[in-house]
Each structure stands twice: as structure tokens, then as C-alpha cells.
Amino acid sequence: MTSDASTAGPETAGAGLTSLIGEAEKLANPHGHEGETATAVNSEKNRSLYASRIKIYPKLVHGRYRLVKWIVMAITLGVYYLTPWIRWDRGPFAPDQAVLLDFPHRRFYFFWIEIWPQEVYYLTGLLILASVLLFLVTSLAGRVWCGYTCPQTVWTDLFIYIERLIEGDRSARIRLDKSSFSLSKLFRKVSKHTVWLIVAIATGGAWVFYFDDAPTLATNLLTFSADPVAYLFIAIFAAFTYVFGGLAREQVCTYMCPWPRIQGAMFDDESFLVTYKYDRGDPRGPHKKNTSWDGRGDCIDCGQCVAACPMGIDIRDGMQLECIQCALCIDACDEIMAKVDRPRGLIEYDTPANMDRRLAGEKERIHIFRPRTVIYMGVLVLVSAIMFFSLATRGAIDLNVLRDRNPLFVQLSDGSIRNGYTVKIINKVHQEQAFSIRIDGLPSAQLIQQGVSAGDSVKTAIAPDSLKDIKTFVILPRDALGSLDEGEASLRFIVENMSTGETVSNETSFRGPR
Amino acid sequence: MTDTKHTDDVTGVDTTGHQWDDIRELNNPLPKWWVYSFYACIVWSVVYWIVMPAWPIFMNGAWTYTGGVIGYDQRVVVENDIAEVTAGRQVFLDQISAQDLPTIQQNAELMEVALAGGRAAFGDNCAPCHGSGAQGSTGFPNLNDDDWIWGGSLEDIHVTLKHGIRWEADDDTRFNEMPRYLTDEILTSDQVNDVTDYVLTLSGTGEVTEASTRGSEVFARECTACHMDGGIGNRELGAPNLADAIWLYGGDRASVYESVANARSGQMPAWGDRLDPVTVKQLALYVHALGGGE
Ligand code: SF4
Ligand code: SF4
Secondary structure, eight states: OHHHHHHSTGGGGGHHHHHHHHHHHHHHOTTOOOOOOOOOTTOGGGOOTTOOOOOOOOOOOOSHHHHHHHHHHHHHHHHHHHGGGOBOOOOTTSOOBSEEEETTTTEEEETTEEEOGGGTHHHHHHHHHHHHHHHHHHHHHSSHIIIIIOHHHHHHHHHHHHHHHHHOSHHHHHHHHHSOOOHHHHHHHHHHHHHHHHHHHHHHHHHHGGGSOHHHHHHHHHTTOSOHHHHHHHHHHHHHHIIIIIIITHHIIIIIOSHHHHHTTTOOTTSOEEEEOHHHHOSOOOOOTTSOOTTSOSOOOOOHHHHHOTTOOOGGGOOOTTOOOOOHHHHHHHHHHHHTTOOSOSEEEEOHHHHHHHHTTOOOOOOOOOHHHHHHHHHHHHHHHHHHHHHHTOOSEEEEEEEOOSSSOEEOTTSOEEEEEEEEEEEOSSSOEEEEEEEESSTTOEEEETTSOTTSOEEEEEOTTEEEEEEEEEEEOGGGGGGOBTTEEEEEEEEEETTTOOEEEEEEEEEOOO | OOOSOOBOTTTOOBEEEEEETTEEEEOOOOOHHHHHHHHHHHHHHHHHHHHSSOOEEEETTEEEEOOOSSOOOHHHHHHHHHHHHHHHHHHHHHHHHHSOHHHHHHOHHHHHHHHHHHHHHIIIIIHHHHOTTSOOBTTBOOSSSSOOSSOOSHHHHHHHHHHOBSOTTOTTOBOOOOOOTTTTTSSOHHHHHHHHHHHHHHTTSSOOOHHHHHHHHHHHHHTHHHHOGGGOOBTTTTBOOSSSSOOSSOSSHHHHHHHHHHOOOOOBOOHHHHSOHHHHHHHHHHHHHTTTOO
16 A cells, blocks of 8 residues: 555655654554554444544545446446537427427437426336336345436546645545645645636536536537526536535435435345455454465455545445445455455355355355345336336327316307317427328217308418417207217217328217206 | 533533433534534614515504615506516517418517417406306307307308497497387297297297298398398398307297297497507407407
8 A cells, every 4th residue: 555655746745744654554464554543433442422524534545336336437427528519410490409408499308218297207207217126226236326327426526536636645635634734735725626616617507507508508608698597507516516526415315315214125135235244354353474374364454445445434334325336345345355365255245145154164045036136027017118108108199188178068059069179289390291180980960160161171280390289160060969978979070180191099979968 | 300410421511401211402602613514694674675676664654664775665666667578569560460360360579479360369358258268158158159149251240240249339239129029019929929839930940830831921120130131140230149059048949938028138348449550450360260250
């Protein structure tokens, strides 16, 4: 671990002090690993009812999980910042932005999918999918969502990265905070918060692009001619990013997020959780080089796993609600295991059941298909299938027929009965379309359109991407009143797109005197 | 309850001395942020009282209120908002006012405004008699059907709306008078009975009998001048069609007898005196669009 101190720039700033601490630690830890005096924030020693926050200084680790986290961070941030800039040609009457939540025109665009207000159930389906997926991965591997992809984790990680660049790694930061006021301290603090604010504003800034045409909005924002609401939202999001990612950090996960409270119900004995294998690690304690490992555990009590933990906890105390399963303690311990020449994986993704099996001398097993996960998978497949089917068979016409209720029916002078209907047709095509309307199910009834003379068939043209109300009447001649049963008959409206031949129909009723 | 001073073991904080069910309340100070927010609220409220209209005061013998120092008044805000909306609407109302009814009818955009305005005006003024769906009731015509006593063209409806029916204050009002055949002793009670039977045969609801045949002679002499041969009615005179399925005062024998014996004379106000011309025009368009317009 000393390699950190000699290579990382900011670390060398207080080289004298480091070497002093280093000396002291070498005495305590003859293996030559810089020991950490890190104590878990929730350790029993300092657990009190009314404690104020203990600041956490996560240490940089290197390893597979850290690498995965860098990659996930790059992908998620990339997706977040770049998505609004993807173009998607929808023709002249619709916006060209691939992902756009167009509230003023009440449309959601998502690549080839276009969602109208009456179709928000797709969003419901998406939420159901997301939550079942979350349940599934949680039952398989605990809070992996929290550890890798949760925006809180990603941005906190980014903020810690910036902090580390400016103030140095763990020990340098601790020293800086302890040191008395100096110009260099002021400079570092101010620059850190400045960079944080820039990132926060960029984050809030990216958010608004999802709601308006990105290039236009960007120009307007820069020339200060954008809608004040845009600035307001940027400010709100920037403020939350800055406070959550920079200042509140782990407190969001521990105190504000409901997920840690629910997660207990999601795990079971076969779930893969970041685990300290106490059966292998204990009894722990410092280990002298070239001495035997017999009769003791592999943990040298170096405290690296605690120092690396962004939640400030000690995984060796077992599963805790604060743990976001980020696996950084795994990387930290693996580094140590490599140094002391022991197999890595003292801290590793492991299942409680395997721990028991090892203790009982049985073979470890992976048990992915359990009732709980199978049910989640089933629901996942089912909901996706329904969503996929309804999206695939979704037509370009939407029809809704509303029958007048006041009056229920009208008797005409020749004794025939007339009902009024409002036919609402939505043309989802980005071009004007001609539609014809006819009725079915009530022979001898006649359909006419308000303001159009009887006998003409009912035809209408609807502008691109819009809704039209067509007021129509259905007349049932006096001698056909026998087709009413108890004064009522069912009636079907059929609307046909005259160029594509696509038809939709809507069932309604016809009312007359009983 | 509040006598002994007590310090909590766990926290080392004094309790308030309140104790319920052995639960003691810690005497922790209020959080600073809370206290300062509270002070800020007090300051805010005082400033608000001064700046905004707030206090009722008795001045010059009447109750009024402090106006505030920035001259803000919600009523003025509302009035301005209303003025703005009215101005926006005025563009369309001016067009409706300037164009004749058939021209407006051809203009989908204007029709949308006219129908919305007409529906609102109908609800406010006409619905008490004709019903909110214009379905009418005994003595008040159903405006959805195709039976019009005074004519169902746009122009006819407009005239009826403007001048009313038997509305004496309006010189151009629609007016007719049916004789009260029995009350004024023009016909005998037997003759009225006969005519009633005949009228019922006109719409196919009565049987042809000896009485109805006698009635047909009376009808030819007394009624055809207005109701025409066969009782098909005359809109020029506002004489209802007696041969169709629609009855304003009921098509059963007793109702028809009453109509012949005593006559009927419903009234409608002349809306031209009460509503502005644009509203009357919108009403005409709305009623015409209900389904029976000709
Ligand atoms: S204990 Fe390990 S996995 Fe859990 S939050 Fe800390 S570093 Fe991450
Ligand atoms: S578990 Fe690993 S990192 Fe943690 S104290 Fe033990 S040896 Fe060090």
C-alpha cells in the first residue's frame, strides 16, 4: 500500500508526516503494510444514540470490482449525458430527438416507440419490469443495484474521485482536514467545491435536455433566452446532485433510502452477498513475514477493508444494513492477500448457506433456481411478453366512441329513434389520413354526421398526429324498433384508414324507448 | 408529574419532568435550524402584513382593509386575467358577429367557438325550460328532434330566439292564437270529442270510427285554416304538425282533448332583449347543431 503514497501526487505533499506515520505503523505491522487505523462508523465502540456524523475517507483500491465500477460509471454517465443528443428522424411533423418527454404536446418519444397520454400504462409496465428485475437481482446477489448502478452511488463515486484528485487519497485527506487553516488548504477546498458544482450543474443541465429539443435548448441556455423553468430545474437538480453526491453521500443510502429497510425481505440463504469468510479469516491478527499461518486465520487485521469502504463500515462484523454491496472491500482485501501470499477471496461474494456448508465440511454449491427467483423470472418474462405483444400490435388509429347521455335518445317526427355519438379518432401517423366510419350490428340503422346531409357516407380527414371528435347520429327507423331488446341493442363503430386499410372498432349501445 | 428533577442515564440529558407510562421526555433544546426558521417566519409574517393587503380596518364609517405598500390586489389580478381571456376570445366573437350564420357554419374553427359559447349560454338561460340536454318536456319542445313549430332552419331558429314566442314586449315576436273551442263555446262538447278522435287518427294512434268521421268535418271547417289538410301543420303560422309522432302537450286522448277545448299558448322570452347579439347567434348555431337543424 505504500506504493500509493509514493506515486500519487498529492500524497507526497506531506511526505515527512507520512513517513512518521509509516514508521509507527511498521512497528505495529511488521509485514510492512501500511496499517489503517480505520474504525467502522457503526462499530459498537462509537455507537451512541445521538451521534453526529463521523466523516468517512474512503481509500482508493484497485482490482476487478473497482474496474467493473469504473466501467459501469462510464457507461451510465455516458448514457445519461449523451442520450438527449441522439437524433431520430420521425418526419416533418414530429421532433427528431430519440428520447424526448414532450409535455407541452403530451407525447413521450422513445426511439421507435411513441407514447400518447392514454397509453401511460406502458410506463406502468416499465416500472413493474424494473421493480421485478430489481427484486430478482437482489435475491440473486443482494444490493448489486446499490453498489454499481444506483445514481447515488455513481455520482458519489464521481465526487469522491474528484475529491481524491484534488485533496489526495485517504490519509492525505485526513491530514488536510486536521491541519490548521492555510492558503493551500483553502485553495484545495475551494477548487474541490468548484469542480463539484460544475459537475452538479452539468448533471442538472443534462436533465432538462430530455424535455426539449437538446441543440435548441442548449443554445437558448447559453444565450440566457431559455425558459426560466429550465434554469429552475437545472438549479434544483444541481443542488440535489451537489448535496447528495458531495455532502450527504452515504447518509442518503443509510437514512433516506427505503431500500435498505426492504432488502432484508429480498435476501435468503442462497443469495450472493459480500461476505467476510470468518471461517477462513479468524482468528485474526498481525502476521510476521516468514512465520507459519498454521493455527490462525488469514486476516491480518490491517483495516484496509474498512478504510476502502465508502459506507465506513467493517464487513467483518457481518451483513449490515449500511452495506451497499459495492465490493470495494473485496478489492482492498485481495490486494492484501496478494501481498501476504495467501489466496485471495477472504472477502468475496458468498452465500450464507455456503458458509454453513463449509463449516459442516460439505461442498459449496451455487443454487440460482429457487422458488423466489423462479417466480421473479416468470413474472419478468410474462410482463415483458405482454409489453412486447401490445407494443408490436399497437395500431396507428385509436378509437373511442362516447354515446350521448342527455338525452338518452330522441324520437323523430316519423317515429324513428335517434342516438347521438361522439366518435374520437386519434391519427398516430405523422401524415394526414382519411378515415371512413361505419356501423355494424344494427341492420337498417343509418349513420349520419352532424352537419352533413344524410345518405353521404361518413368520411373525415385527420391532421397528422392528432385527435378529432366527430359528432354523429344513428337513426333506427320506426319499423325496426323491434330489434331493440328492453329498449337497448349493441352497436359497433368501425373506423377504417382509407389508405392503409387498417380498421379499429369500438362496441357501444343504442338506446330507445322500453 | 413535574416535581422531581431527573437526568436520563443513557443520554445524560435532563428530562422535562413529564412522565407518562414511565416514559420521560428529554429536555433537548430545539434544533438551531428549527429555531431560526421559526424566527424567520415571524419576521416574514410581519413583513407580509405590511406589504400585502392584510388587516380589516374601520375607516370613514365603513369596514375596509389595509392596502399594503406595493398596491397588490388579487381582485385586480383576477380582473386583468379575465380581461386578457376576453380579449383573446374577442377575435373570434368579432368574426361571429360580422358573418352570417351559414358562413359561420362552414368555418370549423368558428363553429368550435360558437358551439362552446352556445352550450354555455344554453345551460345558463335555456336549460331551466328545455332541460340541460335540450330534451324539453311537456309544453317545452325537445330541440333535438326534427319537429319544428316555427321552422328549424338556422334563420328560423335565430328569429325565434331573438324575438321569443308570444312575448308581448317584442313587436316582432312569434305569435299565434288558437281558439278555445269549448271554453269560448265555439264548439259543443260533443264536437270537441269528435275532433279529438279525428286528430288522433291523423298520427295513427286513433281508430277511424263514426265519431272521428264526424270530427273530420268539424276539423275541415275549423282547423285546416291553420293546421292544413291532414293536420300537417303550417310553420308560417306556427301551427304544429298533428300527423307526426311528436306531441308538445302529450299525444294521449285527454291531452289532445284539453288542447282543443282550451287551447295552449306557451311562451318564450325574446332573448334579443336580454342577451347580446353574438350570444344569440351562438345559441342559434348550437340549437341547430343539436341534431334537428334543417
Ligand atoms: S462493506 Fe464492502 S461491499 Fe459493503 S459497502 Fe463497504 S466496501 Fe462496499
Ligand atoms: S479482511 Fe482483509 S483487508 Fe480486512 S483487515 Fe483482514 S486482511 Fe485486512
